[in-house]
Amino acid sequence: MIEVRNLTKEFVKYEKEKGLKGLVKGFFNAKKVVKKAVDNISFTINEGEMVGYIGANGAGKSTTIKMLTGILTPTSGEVRIDGIIPYQNRVENAKKIGVVFGQRTQLWWDLPLSESFLILKEIYEMPDAFYEEQMSFFNRILNLDEFIKSPVRTLSLGQRMRADIAASLLHNPKVLYLDEPTIGLDVNAKQRMRDAIKMMNQKYNTTVILTTHDLDDIAELCNRILIIDNGKVIYDGSLHEIKEKYGTTKRIEFEVRDELNDESLNLASVFNVHPDELEITREDKKLSIVFPKLKISVAQMTEEILRRFDVQDISIFDADIERIVARIYDEGKVTL
Amino acid sequence: MKRYFKIYRVFFAQYLKQLIQYRVDFSIGILSFLLIQFSGILFVGLIFESIDSLNGWSLDQMVFLYGFFQIPRGIDHLFTDNIWLIPSKIRRGDIDRYLVRPINPLFQCVAERFQPEAFGELIIGSILIAWTSMRMGLSFGFTEIALTVVLLCCGSMIYTSIKLLGATTGFWIMNSMPLMTFVYGIADFAKYPTVIFPRFIQLLVTVVFPFAFVSFYPASYLLGMSDPWFVVLGSVVASSIFSVVAYRFWKFGLASYNSAGS
Amino acid sequence: MKRFLRKYGAFAKGSFEVAVMYRVHILLWVFGDFFSLGLTILLWVAIYANSPTEMIRGFTLIQMIFYNLIIHLTGSITYMSPLSDVAEDYYDGRISMSLIKPASYAIQLFFRNLGNNLFSNLFITLPTFLLIAAVSLATHQTESLAWLSFPVFLFSSLLGLFINYFANFIFSNLVFYTDATFGMFQLNQAIVRIFSGALIPLNFFPGWLRSLAGFLPYAGVQYIPAMILLGRTTGNDLLSAIGVQVLWVVFLGVAAQLVWSHSLSRMKVMGG
Numbered sequence: 001m002i003e004v005r006n007l008t009k010e011f012v013k014y015e016k017e018k019g020l021k022g023l024v025k026g027f028f029n030a031k032k033v034v035k036k037a038v039d040n041i042s043f044t045i046n047e048g049e050m051v052g053y054i055g056a057n058g059a060g061k062s063t064t065i066k067m068l069t070g071i072l073t074p075t076s077g078e079v080r081i082d083g084i085i086p087y088q089n090r091v092e093n094a095k096k097i098g099v100v101f102g103q104r105t106q107l108w109w110d111l112p113l114s115e116s117f118l119i120l121k122e123i124y125e126m127p128d129a130f131y132e133e134q135m136s137f138f139n140r141i142l143n144l145d146e147f148i149k150s151p152v153r154t155l156s157l158g159q160r161m162r163a164d165i166a167a168s169l170l171h172n173p174k175v176l177y178l179d180e181p182t183i184g185l186d187v188n189a190k191q192r193m194r195d196a197i198k199m200m201n202q203k204y205n206t207t208v209i210l211t212t213h214d215l216d217d218i219a220e221l222c223n224r225i226l227i228i229d230n231g232k233v234i235y236d237g238s239l240h241e242i243k244e245k246y247g248t249t250k251r252i253e254f255e256v257r258d259e260l261n262d263e264s265l266n267l268a269s270v271f272n273v274h275p276d277e278l279e280i281t282r283e284d285k286k287l288s289i290v291f292p293k294l295k296i297s298v299a300q301m302t303e304e305i306l307r308r309f310d311v312q313d314i315s316i317f318d319a320d321i322e323r324i325v326a327r328i329y330d331e332g333k334v335t336l
Numbered sequence: 337m338k339r340y341f342k343i344y345r346v347f348f349a350q351y352l353k354q355l356i357q358y359r360v361d362f363s364i365g366i367l368s369f370l371l372i373q374f375s376g377i378l379f380v381g382l383i384f385e386s387i388d389s390l391n392g393w394s395l396d397q398m399v400f401l402y403g404f405f406q407i408p409r410g411i412d413h414l415f416t417d418n419i420w421l422i423p424s425k426i427r428r429g430d431i432d433r434y435l436v437r438p439i440n441p442l443f444q445c446v447a448e449r450f451q452p453e454a455f456g457e458l459i460i461g462s463i464l465i466a467w468t469s470m471r472m473g474l475s476f477g478f479t480e481i482a483l484t485v486v487l488l489c490c491g492s493m494i495y496t497s498i499k500l501l502g503a504t505t506g507f508w509i510m511n512s513m514p515l516m517t518f519v520y521g522i523a524d525f526a527k528y529p530t531v532i533f534p535r536f537i538q539l540l541v542t543v544v545f546p547f548a549f550v551s552f553y554p555a556s557y558l559l560g561m562s563d564p565w566f567v568v569l570g571s572v573v574a575s576s577i578f579s580v581v582a583y584r585f586w587k588f589g590l591a592s593y594n595s596a597g598s
Numbered sequence: 599m600k601r602f603l604r605k606y607g608a609f610a611k612g613s614f615e616v617a618v619m620y621r622v623h624i625l626l627w628v629f630g631d632f633f634s635l636g637l638t639i640l641l642w643v644a645i646y647a648n649s650p651t652e653m654i655r656g657f658t659l660i661q662m663i664f665y666n667l668i669i670h671l672t673g674s675i676t677y678m679s680p681l682s683d684v685a686e687d688y689y690d691g692r693i694s695m696s697l698i699k700p701a702s703y704a705i706q707l708f709f710r711n712l713g714n715n716l717f718s719n720l721f722i723t724l725p726t727f728l729l730i731a732a733v734s735l736a737t738h739q740t741e742s743l744a745w746l747s748f749p750v751f752l753f754s755s756l757l758g759l760f761i762n763y764f765a766n767f768i769f770s771n772l773v774f775y776t777d778a779t780f781g782m783f784q785l786n787q788a789i790v791r792i793f794s795g796a797l798i799p800l801n802f803f804p805g806w807l808r809s810l811a812g813f814l815p816y817a818g819v820q821y822i823p824a825m826i827l828l829g830r831t832t833g834n835d836l837l838s839a840i841g842v843q844v845l846w847v848v849f850l851g852v853a854a855q856l857v858w859s860h861s862l863s864r865m866k867v868m869g870g
Binding site for chain 2: 626627629630633634637640641644645647648649650651654655776781782784785787788789791792797798802803804
């Protein structure tokens with residue numbers, strides 16, 4: 001469905017010195033600097049996959065997405081979406097894609113939402129019956145009827161995002177690009193967004209590419225992630241795999257009956273590990289411990305805490321993705 | 337193609353609806369235009385208290401010209417006002433939105449905004465033309481009116497093209513406003529008979545930026561001061577050339593945006 | 599005090615820097631500005647060429663040219679445009695953010711505009727001034743300008759700056775009440791242009807219009823300083839002209855405060 005081969009994008013920037021003096025100097029001559037935003041990346045995404053595309057700011061995420069959507073032309077390399085080259089065949093490609101730019105709306109600011117949808121119907125040349133069907137579907141799962149008559153600029157963020165998602169999926173695109181779709185939303189709204197996306201994927205086999213900093217989004221939606229750093233793809237694989245190999249820690253939350261006092265638990269010496277390898281947080285009656293699972297087993301840790309405290313409840317978690325990703329950023333590469 | 341009409345119709349209906357809703361904004365817009373027109377006529381009126389004619393142009397003819405000046409400008413302002421915002425849209429990345437949809441980006445940008453306050457220009461212009469025509473005892477036949485309509489359309493096309501040329505520079509220049517304001521400032525020369533200005537100015541507004549063909553030549557044709565063939569041919573040629581050049585330049589700008597981002 | 603200056607000086611410096619940053623922008627802006635001045639002058643040349651008399655309403659052609667040059671000069675010296683800032687902030691919805699500290703927003707606004715003003719002074723005022731000097735020397739018309747009153751002219755222009763700022767600031771509050779942004783800006787510009795003497799010298803106005811101009815502060819922004827430099831306002835007239843300006847500065851300054859606090863309280867009730 002989506003084929004990316006040796007994709008590279010270079011930008012030319014002019015450097016100026018800082019300060020007022022630099023500005024005046026820069027007035028007369030400025031230095032040229034070439035920056036490789038995307039550096040020779042390749043990957044293939046199949047129809048129906050939901051892929052998370054993550055990376056630090058400036059790592060090359062948006063640039064890649066812009067090339068896939070036809071906004072930017074690559075410096076070299078090739079992109080094919082369902083056989084079409086997006087930057088050569090912009091219109092054909094546009095018919096098959098839906099985009100949500102989290103921060104900026106796709107809709108028309110001053111128009112009532114219902115009118116926006118009517119315009120989209122014409123833009124994507126949707127037959128009446130299909131349009132009705134889609135509208136009732138989105139009304140149902142996203143509750144658009146509440147505010148469908150209001151101008152877009154009067155909508156709250158949550159409402160606007162729901163509208164944007166519906167707008168991007170209205171014409172049943174083959175590929176959906178989501179750029180920070182849940183940013184700024186409350187927990188309920190986020191969940192509804194994710195549900196809507198999942199439903200579309202299940203119903204229509206829509207391919208979804210999600211760029212986000214919210215790793216919960218990734219966890220809930222994506223079975224595959226691509227990590228980009230400094231223009232290069234440093235990881236391309238399943239979430240499960242990365243957790244397995246990189247998730248070398250486990251976290252257990254204990255709820256204890258007695259108030260925890262400040263005494264040191266001294267777990268490091270008990271288990272014969274370096275204190276830095278343990279992360280212990282205490283709050284009221286909750287005790288949370290992050291520990292290296294290869295060195296201390298879940299059973300061992302649980303046993304130790306049970307021995308010392310009157311434990312009411314236990315929750316066991318895999319390594320947080322945040323932690324994993326942070327580590328990958330730090331190391332700059334992935335070794336599996 | 338029919339698709340584009342349908343889309344525009346939806347936008348248009350909305351703006352009309354909004355017009356009724358946002359009366360205050362609309363009235364203020366109209367008020368400010370009225371004031372600007374008033375100041376222009378005030379200037380001419382006050383000048384003519386001290387002189388009798390300006391290179392053969394009487395006060396009535398001057399006001400006629402002034403009225404004529406408003407109409408193509410008003411048409412252009414009415415439909416394509418959003419072009420002024422293109423440079424800021426480029427900077428904010430709002431252009432991306434146009435590029436991910438399967439219709440012409442320029443159409444999307446222009447259709448999004450309809451500026452009903454431009455009716456002020458059209459109404460004032462028409463009133464001035466009608467009033468001064470009456471005062472001068474002029475009457476126009478069918479041919480003249482038909483040709484005038486053509487000339488007015490060509491005229492607004494010239495305005496739109498030049499505006500687009502200016503706005504497209506927003507792909508490379510940080511702030512295109514001074515450029516666009518400057519070019520529109522040149523258009524102000526066409527408020528007055530081109531003949532009163534030195535040679536090089538006349539060339540500037542006839543050949544380089546053909547604003548003279550937007551209002552001066554059509555008006556002077558109607559006043560019987562210019563040859564109709566010259567005027568019609570000149571307008572059609574100028575508007576065609578500029579439209580093509582402007583659109584090509586816009587495409588070039590988009591291509592450059594595609595390669596360099598913003 | 600020093601800290602105040604340093605803090606808000608940063609805003610002035612900031613807008614100055616932004617303005618300096620784009621070379622093409624500056625060139626175009628300056629060029630365009632002088633171009634429209636050129637149009638006006640060429641227009642007057644044509645008008646005088648059609649005039650049976652050498653003087654029109656007390657101005658010879660050369661004097662009229664000087665008038666326009668000086669108006670250009672005063673326009674640049676007194677350039678303060680809080681209206682466009684407020685309108686833009688309002689349109690973007692940034693107003694509510696800026697209003698967390700309303701007093702500092704008002705001061706920030708002033709210094710931001712001051713930065714723009716300094717910029718305009720560097721690129722427009724100086725060249726215009728040099729142009730005026732050059733023209734007066736070239737045409738041996740040095741008596742047309744009252745060079746001795748130059749310091750008074752500067753003082754009068756400074757007063758004009760404050761009048762301009764306060765008047766525009768008050769006007770910009772209307773944006774909050776009417777929800778109209780760009781239209782307001784145009785309306786204000788149109789009014790100021792007529793009544794500041796930028797369109798045509800105020801003595802060209804018929805009686806009723808001249809009286810109306812007298813009720814508005816805008817004459818004090820450009821017309822009064824221009825007349826001073828042209829040596830047409832001297833002696834007692836000079837003193838009363840300056841007096842009028844001072845009164846306007848005080849009156850508008852107070853009015854600005856009142857209007858601003860009213861707008862603020864209204865905004866707190868209605869939401870940004």
